[in-house]
Amino acid sequence: MATTTLEPRAGTYRRSWVLDWLTTVDHKKIGILYIANSFLFFFAAGILALVIRTELAVPGMQFLDQATYNQAFTMHGTIMLFLFIIPALSGFGNYIVPLQLGAPDMAFPRINALSFWLLPLGGILIFSGYLFGGAAAEGWTGYSPLTSDQYSPGVGTDLWIIGLTLVGMASILGAVNFIATIFKMRAPGMTLFRMPIFVWTVLVTAVLILLATPVLAAGLIALFIDRNYGGSFFDPSVGGNPVLWQHIFWFFGHPEVYIVILPAMGVVSEILPVFSRKPLFGYRAFVFATIAIGLLSFSVWAHHMFTTGSVFLPFFSFMTALIAIPTGIKMFNWLATLWRGKLMLTTPMLFALGFLSMFLIGGISGVMLASPPVDFHVQDTYFVVAHLHYVFFGGSVFGVFAATYYWFPKMFGRKLNEPLGKIHFWIHFIGFNLAFFPMHQLGLDGMPRRISDYSPDAGWNLLNLVSTVGAFMIAVSIVPLLINVIATFINGEPAGDDPWEGNTLEWATTSPPPPHNFDRLPPIHSERPLFFLTHGHGHAAARPADLEENDEDDVERRGGAV
């Protein structure tokens, strides 16, 4: 790498701060851009959620008409999934994965910048429907024939299609980048089975994105052709098949569920060992369980379509139930990691524990829904809404917040305030359960999803009101977070390189890291190189397998002083 010494050193010439961020190809800055962009969309989609819950607080149409209501829940779902959860976790992946691998950057830094900048563009296009006669209004699943030009003549649906296609392209390019980075950019000694679990989950997620998202792109393009060029993919009057859309959408949509949850599982698997002061229990079992979930995710899509009557119920029910096995393995990995650990209930740990409990509830209701006799009764009711919010919000979003509190000190060199973080967690946790737990009962009582009004005599009044109160509590819980972030930027406690006594390589460099990430790397003999570094060879001897695996350059780096 002799040529690098000839290039101007970073920081030797000045340019404007704005231009620097607009043109950056540094994975750390791009990661922060991802996360900032995701939180902006989170606030927008969160306001839409409050709009929905306000309308549903009491029976009767108070301040929305039905068309506006349909747009609100469609935009809420689309934006939360495609422009908040996935990009937020991609943002942490962007920032953390190269650091955890001991790499100086992603494999393709300029493609990395491209895949970020497609996101705000796509998001703005999706939202811009509001400026052109109404946004898309057929639900985030875009079921045919609701999306046909006959029932949704507005341009909002076309903007939704184009925006989603751009976001999908961004995801695919990002996935190529992650996989190439993980396979080609690992530091010496960082074998696949010494990679942090977060990297493993990002790798499996990237494979799912790479193979599932293009199928959605094909479906979106078919839909666009149907709407604009007189095509008939999904129009049964001229030979098309509306159920085909559901197949295509869910062939993408179910891997998508794991695209959303796996990196959050990775975040939790980083946090629990650090704050239990123990290694993750069953590292390899966890890795294989992650791979198994990835493989199974391509064989379960039709469990979203049990009631169409056009899918083979026993197969898809069985395969779906099968996913509970690797997921259960992970649950036991986490619990055994906590068992007899020296638990430290910091804010990231609280959110990780919140993830464990809330994701468990979502997982159990998921197994219930995998059973066709149950599914036929609760299909398209609030039971499904409760389930998906327990996995997406109780799972993934708790993971996003855990990651935010955990890695903020690395990104900005200052620790977020702990008391404020705990206030955020508890209001959030209670609000979340108030908002979504009653929806289980509403669903069992037969309240359909996506309705803007309900009869005052249906018996749903109290639970809907409770749910709305919970939604506003979630909104309130964001206030301490915002205060915390602003206060920390102004006058936060300096974090130091390694505020949590972490296990992985991102804590081996400064906070924030220099542009090239590492001046030098510690030796890597296990998935916890920093623990090894701090506590030395006495602990390493407890794992003779790792010592045997030492390659020559490890010995050389220690000066042959083993």
Added chain:
Amino acid sequence: MTGRTMQAHPAGEHEAAAAIQHGQSGMPTALLGMLLFIASEVMFFGGLFATYFNARATTPGTWGPPEGAHELDFALAGALTAILVASSFTMQFGVWAVRRGDSGKLKMWTGITLILGVLFLMGQLYDYSQLGFGIADGVFGTTFYTLTGFHGAHVFGGAVGLTIILARAVRGQFSARNHVAVEAVGMYWHFVDVVWIAVFSTIYLLR
């Protein structure tokens, strides 16, 4: 740089640049990137093929162009297939040439491949102009034009890539050691060729 690292390993550390070596062995990173991108493209075409087979399976009666339109031009499509398959060979001759460091042959074979690709696109446009039915004429028309059209768009993308390769070859930017772009575009071109074989077999042979 952490103080702790220094303390634990005072001696035997490499310099930063030497310690951080990445992607030094195996497939070049750019080529891996292209392979992964092609994997996603395979799934994209998989989705389009799924729409084709689904439409075919659910359409009652005969499957083919709408009433009153011309039959598909099997001879023309066969000729186009031959052109594109031949272009895959010429592409590979170019890749082999640059691996030997023969930039003259690289320019020649890349040029020939580009001409064959453009010939294919012109033939496809001619075919479209003669068929007498459009994308809006029933589900056969919709799936036919979507599949062949998106394939054509990929041929066009490949032709753009070939043009860049040709321009860079003319400027002498490739050598036996440094030509990963040629390998990547070559790989993409083979992929486009294989997709066409699948499209041709599906639409013209499986009648």
